[in-house]
Amino acid sequence: MVxxxxxxxxxxxxxxxxxxxxxDQLPVIDDLAQSFNSSKSTIIRALDILEAKGxxxxxxxxxxxVRDIILPGFxxxxxxEGLTQTLxxxxxxxxxxxxxxxxxxxxxxxxxxxxxNEDVYLxxxxxxxxxxxxVYEVSYYRKKYVIFLNKEIAADSIxxxxxxxxxxxxGFSNSYFEVSPxxxxxxxxxEVAPEEYGIKLIxxxxxxxxxxxxxxxxxxxxxxxxxxxxxxxx
Amino acid sequence: MVxxxxxxxxxxxxxxxxxxxxxDQLPVIDDLAQSFNSSKSTIIRALDILEAKGxxxxxxxxxxxVRDIILPGFxxxxxxEGLTQTLxxxxxxxxxxxxxxxxxxxxxxxxxxxxxNEDVYLxxxxxxxxxxxxVYEVSYYRKKYVIFLNKEIAADSIxxxxxxxxxxxxGFSNSYFEVSPxxxxxxxxxEVAPEEYGIKLIxxxxxxxxxxxxxxxxxxxxxxxxxxxxxxxx
DNA sequence: CAGTGGTCTAGACCACACA
DNA sequence: GTGTGGTCTAGACCACTGC
Numbered sequence: 001m002v003x004x005x006x007x008x009x010x011x012x013x014x015x016x017x018x019x020x021x022x023x024d025q026l027p028v029i030d031d032l033a034q035s036f037n038s039s040k041s042t043i044i045r046a047l048d049i050l051e052a053k054g055x056x057x058x059x060x061x062x063x064x065x066v067r068d069i070i071l072p073g074f075x076x077x078x079x080x081e082g083l084t085q086t087l088x089x090x091x092x093x094x095x096x097x098x099x100x101x102x103x104x105x106x107x108x109x110x111x112x113x114x115x116x117n118e119d120v121y122l123x124x125x126x127x128x129x130x131x132x133x134x135v136y137e138v139s140y141y142r143k144k145y146v147i148f149l150n151k152e153i154a155a156d157s158i159x160x161x162x163x164x165x166x167x168x169x170x171g172f173s174n175s176y177f178e179v180s181p182x183x184x185x186x187x188x189x190x191e192v193a194p195e196e197y198g199i200k201l202i203x204x205x206x207x208x209x210x211x212x213x214x215x216x217x218x219x220x221x222x223x224x225x226x227x228x229x230x231x232x233x234x
Numbered sequence: 235m236v237x238x239x240x241x242x243x244x245x246x247x248x249x250x251x252x253x254x255x256x257x258d259q260l261p262v263i264d265d266l267a268q269s270f271n272s273s274k275s276t277i278i279r280a281l282d283i284l285e286a287k288g289x290x291x292x293x294x295x296x297x298x299x300v301r302d303i304i305l306p307g308f309x310x311x312x313x314x315e316g317l318t319q320t321l322x323x324x325x326x327x328x329x330x331x332x333x334x335x336x337x338x339x340x341x342x343x344x345x346x347x348x349x350x351n352e353d354v355y356l357x358x359x360x361x362x363x364x365x366x367x368x369v370y371e372v373s374y375y376r377k378k379y380v381i382f383l384n385k386e387i388a389a390d391s392i393x394x395x396x397x398x399x400x401x402x403x404x405g406f407s408n409s410y411f412e413v414s415p416x417x418x419x420x421x422x423x424x425e426v427a428p429e430e431y432g433i434k435l436i437x438x439x440x441x442x443x444x445x446x447x448x449x450x451x452x453x454x455x456x457x458x459x460x461x462x463x464x465x466x467x468x
Numbered sequence: 469c470a471g472t473g474g475t476c477t478a479g480a481c482c483a484c485a486c487a
Numbered sequence: 488g489t490g491t492g493g494t495c496t497a498g499a500c501c502a503c504t505g506c
Contacts (some may be wrong), residue, residue, distance in 0.1 A: 002494065023444055025352070028472060037495045044474080050468045059443045060473045061503030067406065067444075074410060077311070077463045079260065092243055126260055154424045172291055175463040176308060178458040179433060180412055197456070199413060209293045210257055210301075210487090222413040222431065229311045229409040229463055234239070234283045236475065262491060273477045278493080294483030404495045443504090471505070475501070 007036050007046040012055060022068035029064070035093065053076065054230030067230075074228035078174050080203050083127055083135070086098055090129060096154045097124040101143065108140055111204060111215040121153050126189050134224050136189045139216040146213060154155040171208030175216035177201040184221055190221050197222050239279040246289060249300055255303035258303060260290065263298070269388035288312065288464030301464075308462035314409050314437050315393040316368070317361055328390045331358040335377065342374055345438060345449040357388050360423050368458050370423045373450040380447060397447050405442030411435040416453055424455050431456055 001009075011026070027035070047064060050056045058064045069076070073090075075083070081109075083092050089232045101124050104114055114120065121141040127134055138160070141149060146170060153161050162168040177199060184194040192198075198219045205214035235243075245260070254260075261269070266277045280298040281298060284290045292298045303310070307324075309317070317326050336356050338348055348354065355375040373392070375383060379402060380384055387395050396402040411433060426432075432453045439448035 004494075006251060030472085039498095040473095041497085042495060045494085048282070052466075052468065055442055057440070057442070058473065058485095058503080061471080061505080062443065063472065063504095069408070071410075080463070080465065085324055125317050143399065157281075170467050172288065173465045174303070175465070176305075176460065178460040179431065183276070186309065191288065197413070206291070209296065212289055217383055224413040229314070231312050231314065231407045231409070232286070233404050233406060234242075238475075262489085273479095274492095275478085279475085281492095292492065293485080295486080295490080296484095297491065417472060470504105470506090472504080473502085475499105477499090478497100478505085480494105480496090485491080486489095 004042050004045040013118040020066045024066045026064040044187045071231050074226045077229045095126045096151045099151050101125050112210045115140050121149045133190045134220045134221050141214050170205045172206050173203045186219050238276050238279040240407045242283045254300045260298040292429050305465050308460045311463045327362040329360045330385045333357050333385050346446045348376050367424045368455050369455045404439045406440050408438045420425045420453050
C-alpha cells in the first residue's frame with residue numbers, strides 16, 4: 001500500500017480508536033507529518049482522501065475535524081458494494097438461490113459492455129436482516145474478470161472475495177434507483193403482497209481501468225430500507 | 235478562483251464543448267500542463283477533483299478518460315442542491331407556498347445545530363416538472379447565515395442566490411432517504427391519494443467551516459422521480 | 469500576530485500499459 | 488522501450504481564524 005493511503009487508513013483507525021465524534025479536532029498537519037515521518041504534502045494527500053470519503057472536513061486557519069457518518073441502519077450509497085460493508089455488525093443472513101453461467105442478452109451487453117459470446121456469472125440471492133427479508137439481488141459478473149464463483153462464495157460477501165482472493169477492486173461505480181411495483185415472484189421472496197412497491201437499485205461496477213465487471217439489480221423492501229449519501233463540494 | 239479549480243472547470247468545459255463521450259481520452263498530463271502553463275502537480279490536482287466528482291477516471295500507464303454521467307431525468311444525489319442544478323434544461327416550475335421567520339423546535343435545534351432563540355427561515359415550496367407535481371419541499375435556513383430571503387428569491391434557485399448574492403457555498407452535505415406514506419396534506423400537494431407512498435429525502439447542508447446552514451425535508455412523487463449516485467473508490 | 473490549512477512548483481523516481 | 492499516470496518530497500508563499 002502506498003504511503004498516503006496507509007496514513008489515511010491509520011488516521012481513520014485513530015478516529016475510531018479514540019472514539020472521536022463529529023466536530024472533534026484532529027492533530028495539526030505538521031504534527032501528523034512528524035508522527036508519520038512524511039512530508040506535509042503527503043499528509044494533505046491523505047486528508048484529501050478522507051475528505052472525499054466524507055470522514056473529515058478541513059477548515060483553513062482553524063483545523064481538521066471529524067465528520068461522523070456512522071449511522072446505524074442506513075445503507076451508504078457511496079459504497080454500494082453490498083450490505084456487509086455498509087451495515088457492519090448487523091445480523092445479515094444470505095440465502096443463495098442460484099449461481100450459474102450464461103450468455104448475455106441485449107440488456108446485459110449494454111450494461112456490462114461485454115461481448116455477445118462472453119461467459120457471465122448469474123447470481124441470485126436473498127438477504128435477511130435480523131431474520132426479515134430485506135433485499136433480493138440479481139447480479140451479473142463477467143467471467144473474464146471474475147474467473148470463479150460458486151454458492152459457497154456467494155453465501156458470504158462477494159466483494160470481499162473479489163478483493164482478497166482475486167485482487168479485484170472497483171475503481172468507480174454508478175447507482176440508479178427508483179420506486180417501482182414488484183412482480184409476483186420478487187414480492188414473494190420479500191414476503192409482501194404482489195404489486196407492492198419496492199426500491200429498485202441498479203448498480204454498475206467498473207474496474208480502475210474502466211471495464212465493467214458487475215451489473216446488479218437489487219429490490220429492497222421499502223419499509224425496511226433507509227439510505228444515506230454523504231457529499232463533499234470542491 | 236485558484237488555479238487548479240479554474241483548470242478543472244476548463245477541462246469540464248472542454249469535455250462538454252467537444253462533446254466527448256464515456257471512455258474518450260483526454261490530452262495527456264504533460265500537454266495539459268503546457269496548455270495551462272502550470273506544473274504537472276497542479277494538473278494532477280485538477281484531475282483529482284474531476285475524478286472525485288465522477289466526471290473522469292485515470293488509468294495508470296494508459297491515460298485519462300471521460301466518465302459520462304449526464305443522465306437525462308435522473309436526480310444526482312451527489313449534488314443534492316435542488317432540482318435546477320441536477321435536472322438542467324428541464325421544464326421546472328416552482329410555486330412558493332410560504333416564506334416566514336420562526337423559532338426552532340427541538341428537531342430543528344438538533345438538525346441545524348442552532349441555538350433555541352435563533353431566527354430561522356422556513357420555506358415551503360412545490361415544484362413541478364413538465365407541469366406535473368414532482369416534489370414538496372420544507373426547508374429551514376439559519377438567518378444567522380442566510381441573512382435575507384423572500385418569495386421572489388425562493389421562486390428561483392435558492393442555492394444560486396446563496397452562491398451569487400450571499401457568497402455562501404456548501405462545504406459538505408448529508409442526505410438520508412426512505413420510502414414512507416404521506417399525510418393527507420402532502421399527498422394533496424403531490425396530487426395523489428392520501429396514504430400513498432412518497433420518497434422522503436432529508437438533506438443537511440454544512441458550510442465549509444462545519445456549521446449547518448440548511449436542513450430540508452423533501453417529498454418526491456414516487457412514480458416521477460429517479461435518482462443517481464456516482465461513486466469513486468480510493 | 470501566531471497558528472493552521474491551502475496553493476503551487478520543480479524534480480526525482482516508481483508502476484503500469486501497450487506495442 | 489516509450490509513454491502515461493502515480494508518489495513523494497522540500498520549500499516558498501498565500502489565506503484564513505482566533506486570540
